[in-house]
Amino acid sequence: MIPVYFYPSLKERKNITKRKIKYNDNLKNLIISIIDNVKLHGDTAVKSYTKKYDHVDIDNLIVTEKEFYEANTTISDCLKKSIEKAYNNIKIFHEKQIHKEKKIEISKGIFCWRKSIPIEKIGFYIPSGTAPLLSTVLMLGIPGKLAGCKNIILCSPPNKKGKISPIILYASQYIGINHIYKVGGAQAIAAMTYGTESIPSVYKIFGPGNSYVTKAKQIVSHRDVVSIDIPAGPSEIVIIADNKANPKYVASDLLSQSEHDPESYIVLITKNKEYWINEVKFQLEKQIFFLKNKQHIIENSLKNAKIIVLSSLEEAMELSNEIAPEHLIINCNNATYWADKVINAGSIFIGNYSPVTAGDYASGTNHVLPTYGFAKFYSGVSIDSFVKKTTFQKISKEGLRNLHECISILSSEEGLIAHKKSIDIRLKK
Structure with a gap:
């Protein structure tokens, strides 16, 4: 064997x-056409591709409160308890990754520090069909929520009845993700990149998917102002x-x-x-x-x-x-x-x-x-995947005076005289 x-x-x-390594220019060209069509025509294109690839007409792309309620009543108690246990373990591990960094006094009058700022708008792609990945909802949603991301949306392909798997809906609502859209494939990635009438755009897209989804993530991350979690491939x-x-x-x-x-x-x-x-x-x-x-x-x-x-x-x-x-x-x-x-x-x-x-x-x-x-050279998803590390500094006049000679020499050597003068002008008597 x-x-x-x-x-x-x-x-x-x-x-x-x-x-x-699989090179497939036909696949790439098809996905680019899907992405461009969604960018241009929004919901109309998304619904058209949903009919073509998922074989269902969708009038309202967003999951309703009624659908959340139905999912909650469908899920067995033993599954709910299992989700709760997994949630608690994943939360404990990721909570320990949160660290508040201290201010550092570099020298007298010079303070520098770094702060983790949550990425404001996040999008999750969760595969469904024969294997709805509720575990991935937990793996992405828990650190995203712990990091403090304010706006999290989720896209998942509908079944032939126009519904998203109830276990995905239940797991999402359990961790506090309530904006879920019935859309899959490359069209979902395009919608989260550019936004449509129904689906808001995001700054970073997470989640696994088939070859269409994987290639779409790679394309939008290379040509547009959107980031993705990590390059994905087969397990x-x-x-x-x-x-x-x-x-x-x-x-x-x-x-x-x-x-x-x-x-x-x-x-x-x-x-x-x-x-x-x-x-x-x-x-x-x-x-x-x-x-x-x-x-x-x-x-x-x-x-x-x-x-x-x-x-x-x-x-x-x-x-x-x-x-x-x-x-x-x-x-x-x-x-x-x-x-x-x-x-x-x-x-x-x-x-x-x-x-x-x-x-x-x-x-x-x-x-x-x-x-x-x-x-x-890549890490797996963690709290750090959902934040930006931004640096701060606060310098007193005395601290700037202590840097004056060093900066003057270095900036002059690079021929950046305006840099030097921005220090000089502050220290003139």
């Missing part, structure tokens, strides 16, 4: 772990395992990520013998039997998976840092020691009892993470 590569060279490892997992790792657990972790997308990126790195690898493969086939509703997606995903056998955990960690995966499970002896060696990864899970699924839902950490190797 999954090919095994025994002791590949450094060059071979690079080729084996290379991610697929990723790398597992580093030795003889301490339970093959059943390893197989279940591979499967849990493979059911996301046929393009999921899956790599198992081990120094274990062939009999252990065969046990992992056996467990994969055994467990797939109970996942028939996602079997097609999983099987296509596993076709692209890799098992790499190396001589040592040092080599395994070097390879993982080069891959920079979205999720990294370290399931080996002295796992905490090896976790300290991680340089590049979106989120790290340590030991037999730390599956990625826990982080996906309720352990507290955020599951919106960089993929495609972007973990080398």
